[in-house]
Amino acid sequence: MELKEFTKKVDDVLIRHKSILDITSKLHETDGKINRAIAKAVTECGCIKINAFKQDMPENINYSDLSKYMKNHIEGRLCHTCEEKIVEEIGDHMFYIAALCNNLELSTDEILKKKYNEIETLGKFSLF
Template identity: 45%
Template sequence: MRDIDCKTFQDKVDELLVRHRSILDVLSKFQESNARVNRSVVKAVTNCGCINITASKKDLPPDIDLEQMKNFMETHLQGKLCDSCKEIIEMELGNNLFYLVSLCNLLNLDLSEILKKEYGKISILGKFNLS
């Protein structure tokens, strides 16, 4: 498959979005797709077991600076997604992306411009972009 840019994807989504053209439909479908992404990750832990989550409070040294903090932080993930869970999560993320782009389309927002602005913001703020 060829590389796809944001505009091409956004145009295709606009072409295909027929049933859920209402902003209310798109907002609710976007929220539902967020929940499905979360659920698919949870099922990778609880049903399949290919990944584990081990989390606890992280005590950081008091004299640590922001640059060093990354060395002390963890993802809390152990293991690796199996092919089945990876496929499901990728599918759910794709659906989520579809509804994100649908929302952009209905609001006449350019996803590429949003990405550029966010990239610029995080590039300028660097590690201080703690949102």
Template identity: 40%
Template sequence: MSAPTLQEFQQQVSELLLRHRSLLDVVTKYSQSNASVNRAVAKAITECGCIELNAKNQGFTEAMEIDQARRQSKSHMNGQLCENCKDVVRGEMGKNLFYLSAMCNLLDISLEEVVAKEADKCSTLGFFNLT
């Protein structure tokens, strides 16, 4: 079975969403699901230990060339998510995507269009989009 398109997923969410038809309910559930993604990543660090953080200043300067900045930028992460933590994070991201799609439905916004416009903006603006 292939993965559904964003449009198909958004339609599926529309058909399944019964309890949270209020925009306020969906907005707060989306926020809660985002916090759950962050919490799952934090637990991978603090409870499982499959990944570690070692954050420090990236050392970028205004005069730095993009290639040099790219070479010196770090994720601050050591290790990789174990399969258990990856499953948990993936599940929380799925819930987050569900509520994002539900919010799109209530606001009559196409999730596929949101992704396409953001991709176009990234292509057009490149690194300047990050500020």
């Protein structure tokens, strides 16, 4: 399935929450649900742990080598149940991203192509 098909299907099935206000509030809600699902994976299930600390970087390091020293602070792996829940919540979030693009007559494909080209052109420096 392509992104264009997904975006079209969202437009076909979205009826009740078609207002831009509904969509933006649902985006905020789904973002919170993703955060909550990750927190529950840590605090209720325990399949992952977060061991956050200050990122230590050697002095005079080349920016392109920096990723070798950066940590994601996650210990462990998501269990099947937590992974399913987080995938579900991310899917809901993507649904409302597609709905937002549809309402504003923006192409999800073009947005991703533009971001990809920006990353491709600027490389690691695009996120600095």
